[in-house]
Amino acid sequence: xxxxxxxxxxxxxxxxxxxxxxxxxxxxxxxxxxxxxxxxxxxxxxxxxxxxxxxxxxxxxxxxxxxxxxxxxxxxxxxxxxxxxxxxxxxxxxxxxx
Numbered sequence: 001x002x003x004x005x006x007x008x009x010x011x012x013x014x015x016x017x018x019x020x021x022x023x024x025x026x027x028x029x030x031x032x033x034x035x036x037x038x039x040x041x042x043x044x045x046x047x048x049x050x051x052x053x054x055x056x057x058x059x060x061x062x063x064x065x066x067x068x069x070x071x072x073x074x075x076x077x078x079x080x081x082x083x084x085x086x087x088x089x090x091x092x093x094x095x096x097x098x
Contacts, residue, residue, distance in 0.1 A: 029053055033053075033059050036059045036060055042077060046084075061092075064091065
């Protein structure tokens with residue numbers, strides 16, 4: 001079984017974005033999409049915003065919405081700037097479609 005760390009996928013995505021390896025790019029996006037958890041949703045949200053990964057962004061919003069109280073307790077949440085905090089709080093009441 002192959003163990004892949006999300007940080008490795010971030011790195012791969014950055015490299016393939018620069019060189020346009022579309023097949024690998026899609027695989028990385030799918031890996032991120034299916035790897036969203038409470039513990040990594042805010043990091044993945046930031047990454048999804050940076051690389052315009054709308055599906056991954058929607059998945060992070062769903063995880064936040066379903067686990068809002070847990071997300072509020074994360075150090076990552078406390079380290080966000082006010083605009084990001086505000087956006088996350090507003091998004092939890094919106095309907096997100098996958």
